[in-house]
Amino acid sequence: MESPTKDILIRDIAKYGGETVTIKGWVYNRRNSGKKLAFLQLRDGSGTIQGVAHVNEMPEEEFQSAAAVTTESSAIVIGVVKEDKRAPSGFELTVTGFELVGEGSNDYPIQPKEHGVDFLLDRRHLWFRTERQRAILRLRDRTIFYLRDFFNKDGFTCIDSPIITGSACEGTSTLFELDYFGRPAYLSQSGQLYVEPACMALGSVYCFGPTFRAEKSFTRRHLTEFWMLEPEVAWQTQDGNIDLQSRMIKSVVGRILENDAELIEQIHARQGEDSGEETAEEVISRLEKARDEKFIRLTYDEALKELERLGEPLTWGDDFGAPHETKLTEEYGVPVFVERWPAKIKAFYMQPDPDDDTYVQCDDLIASGGYGEVIGGSIRIHDSELLLKRIDEHKLDRRAFQWYLDIREYGTVPHGGFGLGLERLVQWLGGVHHIRETIPFPRTIKRLEP
Ligand code: 4AD
Numbered sequence: 001m002e003s004p005t006k007d008i009l010i011r012d013i014a015k016y017g018g019e020t021v022t023i024k025g026w027v028y029n030r031r032n033s034g035k036k037l038a039f040l041q042l043r044d045g046s047g048t049i050q051g052v053a054h055v056n057e058m059p060e061e062e063f064q065s066a067a068a069v070t071t072e073s074s075a076i077v078i079g080v081v082k083e084d085k086r087a088p089s090g091f092e093l094t095v096t097g098f099e100l101v102g103e104g105s106n107d108y109p110i111q112p113k114e115h116g117v118d119f120l121l122d123r124r125h126l127w128f129r130t131e132r133q134r135a136i137l138r139l140r141d142r143t144i145f146y147l148r149d150f151f152n153k154d155g156f157t158c159i160d161s162p163i164i165t166g167s168a169c170e171g172t173s174t175l176f177e178l179d180y181f182g183r184p185a186y187l188s189q190s191g192q193l194y195v196e197p198a199c200m201a202l203g204s205v206y207c208f209g210p211t212f213r214a215e216k217s218f219t220r221r222h223l224t225e226f227w228m229l230e231p232e233v234a235w236q237t238q239d240g241n242i243d244l245q246s247r248m249i250k251s252v253v254g255r256i257l258e259n260d261a262e263l264i265e266q267i268h269a270r271q272g273e274d275s276g277e278e279t280a281e282e283v284i285s286r287l288e289k290a291r292d293e294k295f296i297r298l299t300y301d302e303a304l305k306e307l308e309r310l311g312e313p314l315t316w317g318d319d320f321g322a323p324h325e326t327k328l329t330e331e332y333g334v335p336v337f338v339e340r341w342p343a344k345i346k347a348f349y350m351q352p353d354p355d356d357d358t359y360v361q362c363d364d365l366i367a368s369g370g371y372g373e374v375i376g377g378s379i380r381i382h383d384s385e386l387l388l389k390r391i392d393e394h395k396l397d398r399r400a401f402q403w404y405l406d407i408r409e410y411g412t413v414p415h416g417g418f419g420l421g422l423e424r425l426v427q428w429l430g431g432v433h434h435i436r437e438t439i440p441f442p443r444t445i446k447r448l449e450p
């Protein structure tokens with residue numbers, strides 16, 4: 001087929017009104033009307049458009065091929081761009097040429113009907129092509145871009161931490177162990193131990209990469225492989241750490257609302273009534289509140305009193321469960337920082353509270369709308385003797401932490417940071433009920449393929 005015209009992307013269609021163009025993409029749906037007319041729904045990754053193929057407008061053979069094309073076939077389509085007020089993009093394509101490239105199938109596994117989630121996850125490689133999944137993947141990409149941009153503008157340096165490590169950061173119960181040439185090693189649970197030395201060299205740093213937890217939890221918030229962004233700042237204070245977290249979240253939310261609200265619409269466009277999800281309007285108004293209003297700060301003890309009052313009591317020293325997190329944020333409608341937790345339920349590296357060392361200087365940020373903890377942060381112990389004591393109390397191997405203790409031996413300073421779970425943030429930003437849709441290829445206890 002001759003293709004004398006320009007290859008264009010569907011997203012640029014408005015620039016080509018009246019012109020003949022070439023679109024390379026996939027036919028995600030087709031409907032014929034009689035023997036002479038076929039409507040092709042085309043997608044090219046940048047957008048979607050309807051192509052109208054009429055036998056009089058194109059070579060007979062090419063029309064026959066278009067009129068018989070199967071679902072998800074790839075094709076090169078030539079046509080004239082026509083303005084059409086009823087079309088979602090405002091344009092449609094009068095097809096003048098059609099070349100089938102890769103045959104699809106009328107038995108394409110994913111049909112526009114309800115499929116069970118396991119069925120879809122087994123076909124994750126194809127599920128990507130649906131509007132909702134494309135929108136979630138884009139939202140994830142935009143979120144990463146805005147986060148990196150925020151830290152770049154705030155003067156942070158990105159430091160990559162290793163994935164294969166010799167030391168446990170977040171307790172020994174969720175480690176994935178490897179045989180590293182005859183000695184044990186682990187997949188990293190957190191890059192924190194490595195950004196701590198880096199902040200002593202560069203001031204403000206962050207790492208961003210995959211982290212791993214052998215979590216035996218089947219919840220809508222747990223993956224075994226997830227991405228974490230972990231800033232670390234020399235001379236950091238508890239108030240400074242909270243302020244950084246709050247500014248970061250507000251900055252990302254503001255930019256998503258400004259530039260990407262249509263992704264939220266697309267995520268929720270075909271929502272069933274019993275999906276259990278918020279509507280796009282509800283997601284947007286929740287995000288507007290987070291952008292415009294101050295986040296709440298409570299100590300753990302204050303949160304316990306609130307929970308008692310709200311009818312979801314908790315014993316001092318217990319960690320929050322999903323119902324507690326939901327209750328607290330329902331009450332305020334904005335994200336809530338819970339600070340100053342009992343030392344005994346937090347990690348070994350957290351700095352004791354200056355007034356009472358049964359508590360530590362730390363925070364969890366609980367997202368609004370029932371999405372749970374999105375951030376865990378703290379000030380770190382900077383005294384090497386105290387840190388050594390904690391390592392022993394937690395029955396960790398001193399030798400594996402020698403280098404980590406070493407940074408406390410040479411010009412130690414108070415410092416602190418936090419870990420933001422990317423997929424939990426994307427869940428909250430998009431109003432996505434289950435975390436497994438927010439990562440391209442989710443890994444959970446039972447899922448390793450595709
Ligand atoms: O609260 P966590 O365990 O904190 C740390 O790992 C610190 N070392 C971070 C730091 O201070 N640099 O994890 C941080 C965040 C959680 O708040 C949550 O958003 C996410 O990581 N997260 C998970 N996300 C998905 N699946 C899991 N299994 C997760 N575990 C933690």
Ligand code: MG
Nearest residue numbers: 364373375376
């Ligand atoms: Mg945590």
